[in-house]
Amino acid sequence: MTLYSSSRLYDVVIAGAGPVGLFLACELALAKLDVLVLERADSPVTPLKAPPLGTRGLSVATGEALHRRGLLDDVLAAAATGAPRKAQAGHFAGIGIDAAKIDPSRWTYRLPNPASTNFAADMGSVESVLAARAIALGVDVRRGLPVTGLDDRGEEVMVGAGTAAFRARWLVGCDGGRSTVRKLAGFAFEGTEPQFTAYYALVDMAEPSPLRPGRNATPSGFYMNQPGQIAIADFDGSAFDRAKAITVEHLQTVLRRVSATDVTLSAVRLATSFTDRARLATTYRKGRVLLAGDAAHIHSALGGQGLNTGLGDAMNLGWKLAAVIRRTAPADLLDTYQAERHPVGQWVLDWTRAQVAVMRPDPHARAVERIVRDLVDTPDGATYFTERLWGVSLQYDLGGGHPLVGRSVPDFAFDDGSRLACHLRHGAGVLVDFGDPASLQRSIAPWADRIRYVALRAQNELGLTAVLVRPDGFVAWASDEMPAAGAVERAATAWFGPAGSVLR
Numbered sequence: 001m002t003l004y005s006s007s008r009l010y011d012v013v014i015a016g017a018g019p020v021g022l023f024l025a026c027e028l029a030l031a032k033l034d035v036l037v038l039e040r041a042d043s044p045v046t047p048l049k050a051p052p053l054g055t056r057g058l059s060v061a062t063g064e065a066l067h068r069r070g071l072l073d074d075v076l077a078a079a080a081t082g083a084p085r086k087a088q089a090g091h092f093a094g095i096g097i098d099a100a101k102i103d104p105s106r107w108t109y110r111l112p113n114p115a116s117t118n119f120a121a122d123m124g125s126v127e128s129v130l131a132a133r134a135i136a137l138g139v140d141v142r143r144g145l146p147v148t149g150l151d152d153r154g155e156e157v158m159v160g161a162g163t164a165a166f167r168a169r170w171l172v173g174c175d176g177g178r179s180t181v182r183k184l185a186g187f188a189f190e191g192t193e194p195q196f197t198a199y200y201a202l203v204d205m206a207e208p209s210p211l212r213p214g215r216n217a218t219p220s221g222f223y224m225n226q227p228g229q230i231a232i233a234d235f236d237g238s239a240f241d242r243a244k245a246i247t248v249e250h251l252q253t254v255l256r257r258v259s260a261t262d263v264t265l266s267a268v269r270l271a272t273s274f275t276d277r278a279r280l281a282t283t284y285r286k287g288r289v290l291l292a293g294d295a296a297h298i299h300s301a302l303g304g305q306g307l308n309t310g311l312g313d314a315m316n317l318g319w320k321l322a323a324v325i326r327r328t329a330p331a332d333l334l335d336t337y338q339a340e341r342h343p344v345g346q347w348v349l350d351w352t353r354a355q356v357a358v359m360r361p362d363p364h365a366r367a368v369e370r371i372v373r374d375l376v377d378t379p380d381g382a383t384y385f386t387e388r389l390w391g392v393s394l395q396y397d398l399g400g401g402h403p404l405v406g407r408s409v410p411d412f413a414f415d416d417g418s419r420l421a422c423h424l425r426h427g428a429g430v431l432v433d434f435g436d437p438a439s440l441q442r443s444i445a446p447w448a449d450r451i452r453y454v455a456l457r458a459q460n461e462l463g464l465t466a467v468l469v470r471p472d473g474f475v476a477w478a479s480d481e482m483p484a485a486g487a488v489e490r491a492a493t494a495w496f497g498p499a500g501s502v503l504r
């Protein structure tokens with residue numbers, strides 16, 4: 001690369017100041033790394049990030065991640081969404097899930113907490129809160145500077161951005177579904193071709209409108225009709241050239257065909273389109289280049305999973321990459337990013353594909369849809385779909401042990417008024433000791449720089465005596481009994497590196 005380059009060596013350069021890139025930047029900066037974010041767009045503000053088109057359904061898993069970093073209240077306030085959605089827990093293939101039918105008593109290791117249900121927030125608000133936090137933590141965010149080249153030299157990566165170049169120990173592509181980083185680094189990106197083009201638009205419609213209100217499956221597709229808004233899934237084999245503008249004439253033609261009505265649109269005020277193309281990077285890491293968010297996985301927006309999955313990637317990757325860079329953990333800790341998050345990406349693709357299969361405009365799919373609708377309407381069905389949509393069923397395969405291992409830690413309400421999430425705020429691990437008497441402080445002392453020791457009683461301890469929590473809030477080790485000698489030390493070594501590692 002024959003470019004001007006500064007001599008400064010960043011720990012991490014992140015391509016893309018979308019929500020995933022910014023959240024990852026916050027995670028890395030929390031660990032005091034030197035982070036540069038390069039963003040293609042000049043301005044973070046676009047109408048497509050504002051409500052309603054920019055509104056995203058955020059899951060319990062996302063709410064918990066934000067809560068654990070003290071960001072949930074800021075996001076809720078910025079998005080001004082008020083109380084979390086209550087009536088509907090989410091939807092599958094356009095079928096709403098009745099929140100009243102969910103049976104949360106089946107979620108053994110969950111405690112009520114500020115992130116107990118899904119909620120909505122617009123992209124603009126999420127990004128502005130994350131950008132403010134990143135900048136406050138010292139992240140260098142440069143806009144109007146797209147990543148255009150990279151050269152992985154083994155010990156470091158040269159990252160080209162127009163005529164400038166930057167040195168980084170690691171480069172993370174968080175640059176969205178058409179990721180330049182993914183293409184430049186040569187990641188394989190495999191999956192299935194799309195069956196539909198979907199449109200989401202703010203429109204003016206001639207009255208009276210022949211369209212039925214709400215969500216409607218039709219013989220040639222699907223449409224959702226709300227005052228001033230229209231969403232359409234047109235099973236055209238993704239024939240529409242999405243580089244073209246979405247004109248009134250085009251949208252009206254599609255809507256007439258899909259709705260089988262003579263509806264008249266008088267204006268399209270704002271419109272976006274997407275397809276159900278579903279692809280996944282076969283690996284999330286190549287040398288010193290990593291992928292997260294839409295850069296690693298694309299799929300349709302059905303069921304609202306993309307942002308949640310991307311933020312989950314960032315929360316999983318951040319502390320691991322930081323520990324490897326700071327040499328407190330062995331380099332193979334990074335392998336667990338692939339091992340844990342790639343199956344989640346694969347699952348999300350299949351979850352959206354299943355919805356496409358149910359929504360297809362043919363008699364077979366209509367027959368399946370009627371059955372799914374009946375199932376969703378039962379307590380078993382509502383609970384099943386909700387725990388997947390909300391990320392509540394997520395359990396990483398960390399090699400067995402206690403049933404809580406690999407799950408999101410319960411948000412214990414401690415007797416001093418704090419919650420477990422408060423103790424995770426600084427990005428370190430936490431050992432909760434409910435033992436009587438508390439006995440593990442000495443065992444964990446050699447990891448005091450990486451693991452906080454909390455010996456408090458909680459209102460509901462769920463029968464546990466001790467829990468070791470990773471910085472991302474997932475349980476590394478747990479016990480219901482007097483812990484066996486050396487057990488907590490072994491778990492701490494596995495996830496936080498050898499006792500007394502020297503920081504760089």
Ligand SMILES: Cc1cc2nc3c(=O)[nH]c(=O)nc-3n(C[C@H](O)[C@H](O)[C@H](O)COP(=O)(O)OP(=O)(O)OC[C@H]3O[C@@H](n4cnc5c(N)ncnc54)[C@H](O)[C@@H]3O)c2cc1C
Nearest residue numbers: 016018020040057146147175176293294304305306307308
């Ligand atoms: C209509 C619609 C509804 C949706 N609803 C939901 C929902 O309810 N819930 C949900 O979880 N998800 C939803 N999604 C998906 C969600 O919006 C995405 O998954 C999410 O935005 C991905 O975040 P990201 O940061 O990975 O990528 P992006 O948001 O795409 O951000 C990528 C950033 O990288 C920048 N960039 C691109 N190229 C470069 C480059 N070469 N160099 C530097 N910067 C670059 C871009 O400008 C952008 O700022 C929806 C999507 C759509 C379209």
